[in-house]
Amino acid sequence: MxxxxxxxxxxxxxxxxxxxxxxxxxxxxxxxxxxxxxxxxxxxxxxxxxxxxxxxxxxxxxxxxxxxxxxxxxxxxxxxxxxxxxxxxxxxxxxxxxxxxxxxxxxxxxxxxxxxxxxxxxxxxxxxxxxxxxxxxxxxxxxxxxxxxxxxxxxxxxxxxxxxxxxxxxxxxxxxxxxxxxxxxxxxxxxxxxxxxxxxxxxxxxxxxxxTYPILDPAPSHAAPVPYAPVSAPSQYSADQDAPFEPSASRQSSTFSRRRSQMTLTSTAMTSEAMSPPGENPTGLVFDLVDPTGAEIVDPVLASDGLIYDRWALVNAKPVPDDDAAKSPPRILGEVTELRDKLFAAFPNRKQLYRSMLLLDRFSHILLFEPNSVSLHVRRGLVNYRLRLLDDALRDLDLAVHLSKRGLSGEKDKHKPDVDALRARALVLEELHRNKDALRDIEAVLAQVPRDVLALSLRATIRGNDGDATGALADLATTNAAVRAGKAYRSRLGDDDSDLEYLGRGWAYCSVGDFASAATDFGYSASLRDPADPYAAACQALALIKQEESKLGSASSTTLETCLAQLEASLGVIRTAMMPSSAASEVDVLQTLPSGAPVLSAIEAGFPVTAYPTLLLRGSAKAVQGDAEQALADIELALRLRPSSVREVSSLRCAMAELRLAGGNREGAQHEYDLALAAAGGVGVRAAILSAREQHGV
Structure with a gap:
């Protein structure tokens, strides 16, 4: 200026x-x-x-x-x-x-x-x-x-x-x-x-x-001093309480002084107290955990009505015609960064969600102007994957692979596909249980970079699940050698995606029955994110249960209690973070942001679609505990929540059939086996289902 x-x-x-x-x-x-x-x-x-x-x-x-x-x-x-x-x-x-x-x-x-x-x-x-x-x-x-x-x-x-x-x-x-x-x-x-x-x-x-009149004192006693009063008139405000010329401590675009922000927070806290009892925690944060629309506050902003809202609740609000301005959602005036810092201190898991949603929205904005950027599609796909939006992640990564093969003039299959796009797509396909498609991408990656830890781990997982333990262990040994020698492949993201490599290694160790190593890798993968990734933490909890079960024949009550608490906490993080406004059922909420970024929404029993894989993990843990009814409920809920790109569900149907048999429901088990046969994708899978059916006499 x-x-x-x-x-x-x-x-x-x-x-x-x-x-x-x-x-x-x-x-x-x-x-x-x-x-x-x-x-x-x-x-x-x-x-x-x-x-x-x-x-x-x-x-x-x-x-x-x-x-x-x-x-x-x-x-x-x-x-x-x-x-x-x-x-x-x-x-x-x-x-x-x-x-x-x-x-x-x-x-x-x-x-x-x-x-x-x-x-x-x-x-x-x-x-x-x-x-x-x-x-x-x-x-x-x-x-x-x-x-x-x-x-x-x-x-x-x-x-x-x-x-x-x-x-x-x-x-x-x-x-x-x-x-x-x-x-x-x-x-x-x-x-x-x-x-x-x-x-x-x-x-x-x-x-x-x-x-007539006596001389009056020109300095009335009722005059209130201000921060920049002269030395002869000391101010009652301390420097810590009010620094009107100091910019906001968090964002340069803030046009509010500290005193104004404090007054706004105070008035909003009073309003929130009138609405519902405030939440308290050891960090000293006292406020209402939801905004006036009923949405969980993740990214607090100050609105034009003087109240504090979650940013995404206002961004996703239904637009109102100009002639109905009284019902229009308030405008965003600025960020309430002091409250957001306290939110992140009180609820660390919201910090990663805030970053992911911000990244997702920015990538979507940039892709409006750079729709052919392979790198941006890969990055947005990985952000969607971390949010467990598997359909959106696969859509981005498919497009990234397609764009990377085009020539300068738009010719198809002119170049080799991008390695980062292939390895990320293989990760998503593996989680969707589309093993054939994932294996094709893995082989293409390893043909170009033979020391890719993620691709080797995913191939080891597929081999282990197919019964090839020798091949799976060989791939795991190759990953260990590459990591120790410092020759492992690094993507364009550097170390930002290394947690996915350890997540894949954990899956691979589970496929060969080494649950102790799997729990170690899952724990390390979760620790690489700040805060810990809830899905990786849930995988670690189930691996610990399986480890004790395979070692002792059954998991102890202490281990079950601890690991089930971790699974519940992971689901609680996903459920709380993704919960939309309570008024979402009454008004039509846009399914995408103006930039094209998807709007997260809950569709079943209060759980968002992103809870699909974690519900399966909790169902497996409940089955180990012997609670067949709850395990069956979790798997059924996961099936209703599953993304449209999840095609292979025959194994889940077989698991549900066994749970129904454990509960004495033979007719229900027979029905599940029929559905599993109808969903089976190959001759080998159908033969395995028929063998299991005959074994149980259904």
Whole structure:
């Protein structure tokens, strides 16, 4: 922001202070009150002009704009240096490829850096306006304590300053600062008239004071001091309580001072107490856990009605026509970052959800303008996978693989598919039990990068489930050797997806019956996320139960209690984090955000679709515990919640048949086996189902 503009506004503030000083002594002067009111209106207009002037943005130092200039300058230098190569040495195809690559990099760099430049410029403007607003807020309350006296010389100084400013504006030397349209001249004229009136009033006051009235103390005791009071009048506010000139501690775009935020939080807490009893926790956080719409607060924002909402509850709210503005959802004014920090301290699992939802929304926005970016589709697919939105993840990764194989002119199957897209898609397909499709992607990945830990772990899982324990152990040994030698493949995400590698290794160890190693890898995978990933933690809990069962014949009550508590906690995290507004059944909520990002919603028994794999884990644990009824209920609920891309359900039907047999329901078991045969995808699977059916005599 222009320092000159700020200096001009600061001079205006000093003029207002001087006029207020004069007004404090001569409160009987009605003409001066009119001048003050007129000047106040002019100052407000000037501040609005300051906010609206886009040319002010050019006065600030903007590193992003400088970086864009350097990029294009370097591109020009490269073109000049390679002019001969482009014209005569390189082939037309080589030259076109290099120019296309240069153009793509320039376009991407320009788009990203320009957004940063605009954002930085807006931050500068908002910070300057916030300073001006905060400075002016205290002037009315500071009127009687800060200013004590006023003299004729002070008024003359004001006139001289206004004259100089008016002349500067008239001559065009003010660089866009100050008043225009004769505002300064009008104030000067009023002040000159006021001086004559002042002399008469002063004589009258002196006569009155000498004859009748005692001398009054010019400093009333009821005047409230403000933070920037002079030393002679100590302030009752501490620096920790109110720092009006200090920007928000969390986000630069906040236009609110700390005192204003504290007042808003206080009023909102009072409103929340009237609505429902507040929640308490050891972190000292006392507030209502849901917003006025009934949504769980994950990303708190301050709305235009003065209350605190969850950001996604307002973003996903149903739009209302303009003629029904009274029922329209409130607008988002800013973030309540202090409350969000306390939320994350009290509920750590919401921190990762907040990051994932923010990433998902930003990736979706960028993909509106870069729909052919393979890397962005892979990244959004992995975010969807972590949110357990398997359908959306598979859709993104399918598109990423397809785009990576296209040529420059759109030819199909021109290049090899992208390794990162293939390995991520194999992970999703493995969890969807589409082993043939997953194995095809795995082999394609290992043909290009033979030391990919994730692909080797997924292949070991498939081999172990198919009964090839030797091949599975060989793949696991290869992963161990690659990790120890430091030669394991790293994707474009670096270490950000290493937790998925250990998750795959845990599955592989489970497939060969080594539940102790599986629990170790699952635990390490969960610990790599901050906070711990609920699905990996649930896998670890089930692996610990299976380990004790395979070692001792049955799991102890202590282990069952501890691990079932972990499974319940994981489901609680998923259920609480994804729970939509309680009013969602009454109003139609958009299924996607404006950017195209999906809206998370619960569809069955209060559980979202993302709880599908974790419910299966809890069902398995309940079966080990001997609670066949609850295990059957969990598996049935998981089947109703399963994503549409889950095609192989015959194994789940067989498990349900065995649970029904354990409960004495032979007719129900027969029905489940019939459904399993109908859903079987291959001859080998059908033979296994028939064998199990004959074994149980159904």
């Amino acid at each position: 222009s320092f000159g503009a700020l200096a001009a506004v600061g001079a205006c503030v000093q003029i207002v202070k001087t006029l207020y000083e004069y007004h404090n002594v001569h409160t009987r002067n009605k003409a001066l009150l009119d001048i003050l009111e007129s000047f106040s209106q002019n100052l407000e207009i000037s501040i609005e002009r300051l906010q609206a002037r886009e040319q002010m943005l050019g006065f600030a130092q903007n590193d992003a704009l400088d970086s864009i200039e350097r990029d294009f300058r370097k591109a020009k230098e490269w073109l000049q240096a390679n002019d001969k190569n482009l014209r005569s040495i390189w082939t037309a195809l080589q030259a076109s490829d290099k120019l296309k690559d240069l153009d793509d990099r320039l376009c991407k760099a320009f788009a990203s850096k320009m957004s940063v430049a605009i954002f930085s410029a807006l931050q500068d403007t908002r910070a300057g306006v916030a300073r001006i607003e905060t400075t002016l807020e205290g002037l009315p309350t500071n009127l009687e304590t800060v200013c004590r006296t006023s003299t004729k010389e002070a008024i003359h100084e004001v006139i001289d300053e206004l004259k100089a400013e008016a002349y500067a504006v008239g001559s065009g030397a003010a660089d866009g600062k100050g008043f225009s349209n004769g505002e300064a001249e009008k104030i000067i004229s009023q002040l000159v008239d006021q001086l004559a009136e002042q002399e008469r009033l002063k004589e009258d006051e002196e006569l009155l004071l000498m004859s």
